[in-house]
Amino acid sequence: MKIGIVCYPTFGGSGVVATELGKALADNGHEVHFITYRQPARLDFFSENLFYHEVAVTNYPLFDYAPYELALSSKMVDVVRFEKLDILHVHYAIPHASAAFMAKQILATFGITIPVVTTLHGTDITLVGKDLTYKPVVTFSINQSDGVTAVSEDLKESTYSHFDITKDIEVIPNFIDLNRFSLQPKDHFKKAIAPFGERILIHTSNFRKVKRTQDVIYIFKKILEKVPAKLLMVGDGPERVNCEVLSRDLGTCEHTRFLGKQEAIEEILSVSDLFLMPSESESFGLAALEAMACKVPVVSSNAGGLPELNINGVTGYMSNVGDVEDMAQKSISLLKDDDILNQFKDNALKRAKEFDLSLILPLYEKYYQKVIALS
Ligand code: GMT
Numbered sequence: 001m002k003i004g005i006v007c008y009p010t011f012g013g014s015g016v017v018a019t020e021l022g023k024a025l026a027d028n029g030h031e032v033h034f035i036t037y038r039q040p041a042r043l044d045f046f047s048e049n050l051f052y053h054e055v056a057v058t059n060y061p062l063f064d065y066a067p068y069e070l071a072l073s074s075k076m077v078d079v080v081r082f083e084k085l086d087i088l089h090v091h092y093a094i095p096h097a098s099a100a101f102m103a104k105q106i107l108a109t110f111g112i113t114i115p116v117v118t119t120l121h122g123t124d125i126t127l128v129g130k131d132l133t134y135k136p137v138v139t140f141s142i143n144q145s146d147g148v149t150a151v152s153e154d155l156k157e158s159t160y161s162h163f164d165i166t167k168d169i170e171v172i173p174n175f176i177d178l179n180r181f182s183l184q185p186k187d188h189f190k191k192a193i194a195p196f197g198e199r200i201l202i203h204t205s206n207f208r209k210v211k212r213t214q215d216v217i218y219i220f221k222k223i224l225e226k227v228p229a230k231l232l233m234v235g236d237g238p239e240r241v242n243c244e245v246l247s248r249d250l251g252t253c254e255h256t257r258f259l260g261k262q263e264a265i266e267e268i269l270s271v272s273d274l275f276l277m278p279s280e281s282e283s284f285g286l287a288a289l290e291a292m293a294c295k296v297p298v299v300s301s302n303a304g305g306l307p308e309l310n311i312n313g314v315t316g317y318m319s320n321v322g323d324v325e326d327m328a329q330k331s332i333s334l335l336k337d338d339d340i341l342n343q344f345k346d347n348a349l350k351r352a353k354e355f356d357l358s359l360i361l362p363l364y365e366k367y368y369q370k371v372i373a374l375s
Pocket residue numbers: 012013014015017092121122123124151174206208210281282283284285286287
């Protein structure tokens with residue numbers, strides 16, 4: 001197939017899923033065309049089946065806000081027409097699904113039918129999408145898509161409950177490439193971070209409010225009272241500075257490292273003992289899956305789709321959102337006992353294997369074929 005992929009080219013989960021999916025489809029012999037405003041992270045190499053089309057937004061003094069959606073729709077029209085695409089797959093509803101609708105209408109005037117698949121990733125529904133500013137457009141463009149997928153059952157249900165959706169939504173979960181994400185021998189790194197064999201806790205995110213990153217610091221403070229430990233905070237975003245200040249105020253900063261954005265996240269996960277994800281809302285939790293693939297169990301909130309990934313008492317534990325006391329106690333119970341921790345580490349990897357790329361990729365391929373056949 002000739003597939004167009006539209007996504008945010010950033011470190012966010014939806015961009016990562018879109019990019020990894022595109023690369024895997026290209027490896028499988030499909031021709032994949034990325035359409036976005038910047039070269040997606042992890043796509044900076046040559047492959048005969050991968051193409052990148054940059055959306056350039058022309059500015060003009062009259063515009064307070066440059067019309068990105070119009071530039072995106074125009075680029076979609078151009079790429080679909082001249083590269084003869086079979087299908088467009090847009091990741092994150094806003095504004096990609098509505099821009100695709102516009103492109104589809106324009107292409108119809110040239111006698112071209114292009115099926116559009118929209119994948120809902122989470123905040124496009126749970127936070128931004130249901131905001132009244134965008135709701136009518138999000139509802140309309142989901143209903144106008146030829147196919148709609150969501151990354152968890154929970155996200156599917158939230159979409160039906162918050163929007164007036166007439167389309168069937170197919171659940172295709174996030175996936176993991178176990179060739180990249182696996183436990184790697186990094187003993188020298190572990191020794192540098194935890195010279196006295198302290199346990200290593202890790203949190204990775206984009207430090208937005210929805211991640212409740214300050215809870216990570218409160219949980220760590222409680223853990224530190226019982227277990228010698230170090231905390232790695234990976235990523236960057238608006239809440240990072242508040243976490244830094246909090247960790248100084250709580251006196252945990254000398255045991256905490258803020259590493260900023262990191263490319264080789266699998267290497268850092270490889271030295272870690274426990275992943276903390278106290279999110280307010282989380283449609284799937286790709287970062288937790290990446291940790292599990294590197295044999296790191298997860299203590300998380302029970303928000304959104306997390307119960308579809310993290311098995312309570314098996315691959316980690318779950319607590320109610322904001323219950324830092326419970327998350328700390330559960331973490332301590334794991335970190336205090338080598339045998340239990342090792343059992344949870346094995347369980348985490350076993351669970352991650354259920355989301356292996358080789359199992360999820362065919363679900364997308366079959367879904368594309370079904371949507372193309374119906375349109
Ligand atoms: O988690 C983020 O802040 C990034 C966000 C995104 O849309 O880029 O991630 C969402 O999509 C990921 C991939 O499908 C999911 O694994 C994340 O759970 C989801 N984030 C939230 O729902 C908060």
